[in-house]
Amino acid sequence: xxxxxxxxxxxxxxxxxxxxxxxxxxxxxxxxxxxxxxxxxxxxxxxxxxxxxxxxxxxxxxxxxxxxxxxxxxxxxxxxxxxxxxxxxxxxxxxxxxxxxxxxxxxxxxxxxxxxxxxxxxxxxxxxxxxxxxxxxxxxxxxxxxxxxxxxxxxxxxxxxxxxxxxxxxxxxxxxxxxxxxxxxxxxxxxxxxxxxxxxxxxxxxxxxxxxxxxxxxxxxxxxxxxxxxxxxxxxxxxxxxxxxxxxxxxxxxxxxxxxxxxxxxxxxxxxxxxxxxxxxxxxxxxxxxxxxxxx
Numbered sequence: 559x560x561x562x563x564x565x566x567x568x569x570x571x572x573x574x575x576x577x578x579x580x581x582x583x584x585x586x587x588x589x590x591x592x593x594x595x596x597x598x599x600x601x602x603x604x605x606x607x608x609x610x611x612x613x614x615x616x617x618x619x620x621x622x623x624x625x626x627x628x629x630x631x632x633x634x635x636x637x638x639x640x641x642x643x644x645x646x647x648x649x650x651x652x653x654x655x656x657x658x659x660x661x662x663x664x665x666x667x668x669x670x671x672x673x674x675x676x677x678x679x680x681x682x683x684x685x686x687x688x689x690x691x692x693x694x695x696x697x698x699x700x701x702x703x704x705x706x707x708x709x710x711x712x713x714x715x716x717x718x719x720x721x722x723x724x725x726x727x728x729x730x731x732x733x734x735x736x737x738x739x740x741x742x743x744x745x746x747x748x749x750x751x752x753x754x755x756x757x758x759x760x761x762x763x764x765x766x767x768x769x770x771x772x773x774x775x776x777x778x779x780x781x782x783x784x785x786x787x788x789x790x791x792x793x794x795x796x797x798x799x800x801x802x803x804x805x806x807x808x809x810x811x812x813x814x815x816x817x818x819x820x821x822x823x824x825x826x827x828x829x830x831x832x833x834x835x836x837x838x839x840x841x842x843x844x845x846x847x848x849x850x851x852x853x854x
Contacts (some may be wrong), residue, residue: 565766595764642726649780659798703734745830
């Protein structure tokens with residue numbers, strides 16, 4: 559058996575990159591799936607360029623996307639989450655907050671990329687909407703794809719020697735950023751989609767790229783509308799809001815959910831303006847969703 563890393567996935571078909579750079583089209587035994595881009599795996603080689611996945615190595619973390627019915631894992635072993643938003647069209651504060659919560663709960667460093675900063679008129683509003691996030695100490699990098707050299711200079715040092723996931727709503731310029739950072743990505747996407755038998759639907763699955771000059775790995779994920787948090791328990795939801803930690807130690811009850819309990823340190827901090835009301839409202843929404851009965 560030989561070890562490799564999953565760089566593309568579609569259904570039960572996977573593209574695995576071996577240590578020497580060789581790509582193998584791989585499948586799993588029986589109906590076993592649950593493998594995603596970023597996974598390290600052991601494969602049994604089959605012929606020149608195929609293989610059967612026999613084992614998934616232990617993951618450092620796992621990210622999900624979700625819809626009304628279920629959560630589906632889509633990336634593993636990620637160091638950084640790059641959340642691409644834009645000055646225009648106006649980004650969703652809710653989705654951005656959910657992506658942050660997902661990163662914090664999985665012990666992944668989030669970075670906000672505020673794109674289209676050449677649209678100077680809307681820039682003050684976008685910065686104002688990010689003020690709560692800036693106060694958390696999250697790095698916010700302002701970019702414009704009209705200045706590709708400046709964009710590369712700002713982002714590539716941050717990505718070096720790391721596996722980063724590029725995430726963003728459609729219309730935010732995520733694909734343009736990817737093409738500037740990984741010039742062969744466009745051709746790559748087409749070639750790999752053909753190899754995996756996915757035709758033109760290249761944006762429906764994640765894909766791992768190598769950055770130039772051994773500068774780390776970048777996982778491109780489809781435009782997302784629902785970041786998956788339904789699998790989180792109460793403790794993990796709370797981990798998604800690190801600003802609660804200093805105040806939750808003051809809660810009267812050890813299992814306080816910071817909703818309406820008496821003697822809650824988090825609610826007291828919110829009343830004093832130490833915790834953002836918007837952020838606490840988002841926490842309550844995510845908690846309500848994750849503790850709601852499962853739909854079937």
